[in-house]
Amino acid sequence: MKTRMTLNHRLGWPRRWAQAVLVALGWGLTVASAQASLPIEHWTQPSGARIYMVHSANLPMLDVQIDVDAGSRRDPRDRAGLAQAVAQMYDKGVRAHAGRPALDENQLVESWADLGAQFRVQATADRLSFQLRTLIRPDLLDPAVTLMAHQLAAPAFPQAVWARERERLVAAWRQAQTQPGTVAARRFAEAVYGDHPYGQEARPETWAAIDSADLEGFVRRHVRACDARVTLVGDVQRAQADAIVSRLLAGWADRPCTPLPPVAEVAPLARAQLVQVPFEAAQAQILIGQPGFPRSDPDFLALTVGNHILGGSGFTSRLMQEIRERRGLTYGIYSYFSPGRHAGAFTVSMQTRPDQAEEAVRLIHEEIRRFVAEGPTPQELAEAQQALINGFALRLDSNRKWLDNVAAMAWNDLPLDYLDTWTAQIAALTPAQVRAAMQRVLQPDRLVTVVVGGRQP
DSSP, X not given: OHHHHHHHHHHOOOHHHHHHHHHHHHTTOBOSOOSTTSOEEEEEOTTSOEEEEEEOOSSSEXXXXXXXXXXXXXXXXXXXXXXXXXXXXXXXXXXXXXXXXXXXXXXXXXXXXXXXXXXXXXXXXXXXXXXXXXXOOHHHHHHHHHHHHHHHHOBOOOHHHHHHHHHHHHHHHHHHTTSHHHHHHHHHHHHHHTTSGGGOOOOHHHHHTOOHHHHHHHHHHHOOSTTOEEEEEESOOHHHHHHHHHHHHGGGTTSOOOOOOOOOOOOOOSSOEEEEEOOOOSSEEEEEEEEXXXXXXXXXXXXXXXXXXXXXXXXXXXXXXXXXXXXXXXXOEEEEEOOSSSOEEEEEEEEEOGGGHHHHHHHHHHHHHHHHHHOOOHHHHHHHHHHHHHTGGGGGSBHHHHHHHHHHHHHTTOOTTHHHHHHHHHHTOOHHHHHHHHHHHOOGGXXXXXXXXXXXX
């Protein structure tokens, strides 16, 4: 409170501006203790919503995240982009609900500004996430929870506003098609994922097929209390947290909770594929990879360490040493896994001069093949373990990072002691375990290779 009043007094800002600055700065404020020793409390409400709470008294704030199974993997094929559209439209107005008046998008912006709080909605491939960040003073926390509950319960999705937002999405999509990186990513996703929803692209024609009724129907089918995962981090106790969640989810209570239809798994690749796309550009875009593994894979940590050594650790990685340091073919090259509810892609990404693309592709394939066959050396593994363990504290040095980590645990059904045992599990890995995990997941003879802008045969 003292900080807020000082900002207000010294700078002459309106009260709501001072509050908003405090909240915005709070996203990155450091938590006093970054150890993974703060207890995670977990319980399930009668609605079926699963609650995960970390009591952190270091900041007078509360972060809340609600995740539901309403990501883009749930988009109908002819309406790809529907989940993204829902997320984009959630703050564009609310209907009158539970005695509260309707608000348009400008009134919502003003309402949040008056509270100095933040409300965000994001759609990823797997989930739709609603986030609240607010100060915990009763005169701010209570109305912030009430306003968020109103938005969750009664989004308006006005057709005229959606038509405007759709035009913006289409304009951005068309602009992106002029970039070689966009073309490479699209062709890579098509080749790696095939018909799986992870590979679907929202396009002008699929956005054109979406109207307000589609937005409302998607929310009613997929945004439900019964399978929500709710994470809270901040200076609140369990009873207060439970009451807050009940208020936030009250507007979803009447929604049917029949099981959602299963989504097929990503099919493994049957063969290698080379995709070459002519493109006038100073740099060739290269993407190499294949389906990886779901987040539920028991070898997740072994694969994380393996990728760290292969291409995920910056200048110390094998790919960086071979392609940049020894050959000078690029400024940077990276590899990463993208695990989700299904097998997200393993990807190697780099740029190089068009006349060097063929050599770079050959060397990347050779390095992947060698690493999968041989695995890491004991020294490589020891250095990777030390780097990851030493950097672990940075994963938990703010309320926001605690929220991200605990929400990921909740979404992926990880044990409550996952953060407490993470470093010990990393330290216990052996070269043989890392090699076996990489050999199981990666097939160097079935890689997709996409080159956009390289020298054409």
